[in-house]
Amino acid sequence: MFRKIYPLILLTSLLAVPAGMHAQEMKPNHMPTPNFDLYGGYSYVFSEYGTPPGTITTHGMNGWDASLKVPLFTSWLGIKGDVSGTYNSDNSPNFNPKAIYFLFGPQVSVHLGRSTLFAHGMVGSAHVSDNAIPSLRSSNTLATAVGAGLDAGMGRHFAWRITGDYYNTHWHQTSTTDATVSEILNSKGRISTGPVFRF
Numbered sequence: 413m414f415r416k417i418y419p420l421i422l423l424t425s426l427l428a429v430p431a432g433m434h435a436q437e438m439k440p441n442h443m444p445t446p447n448f449d450l451y452g453g454y455s456y457v458f459s460e461y462g463t464p465p466g467t468i469t470t471h472g473m474n475g476w477d478a479s480l481k482v483p484l485f486t487s488w489l490g491i492k493g494d495v496s497g498t499y500n501s502d503n504s505p506n507f508n509p510k511a512i513y514f515l516f517g518p519q520v521s522v523h524l525g526r527s528t529l530f531a532h533g534m535v536g537s538a539h540v541s542d543n544a545i546p547s548l549r550s551s552n553t554l555a556t557a558v559g560a561g562l563d564a565g566m567g568r569h570f571a572w573r574i575t576g577d578y579y580n581t582h583w584h585q586t587s588t589t590d591a592t593v594s595e596i597l598n599s600k601g602r603i604s605t606g607p608v609f610r611f
Contacts, residue, residue: 453606526565
């Protein structure tokens, strides 16, 4: 008897596994967790520029931020590409940097109903305007960033994001009086907010 019903039990088990996995990817209201996130918003940057022997100049900078997150095998892990621009807001005649950042890296997410908590780490490049610091050896440098945020769900395909990041760059400049090279340490704290489109 058991031999006769064994194939039926096995077939039922095989069909139940995919159904269970699909149910785990569904929300309580039977809506699938969004996997792709497209974001664009306003950002404000708290920026510190320092050159040896340790002088620090702090600037507040307005800007914009745009990103796209693509899933990797599951809804909680993805790869994010982020592009942002920052502009000095105090109109200083001696130091008026304009910078653009191109970053990418992994993002992990925790879905809470329609809302999502996330954290990311990114690496890439930064470009600063040539007229900001005439003695720059190069207007490009390596940039790194870490941050976290919240997407507050307002619908199946729409949310409002608020996120905070810390990122760092290292530009080098040549002295105007001799051939020595110094490093411009640039640490930034950034907050950004705006709409997220999820699909």
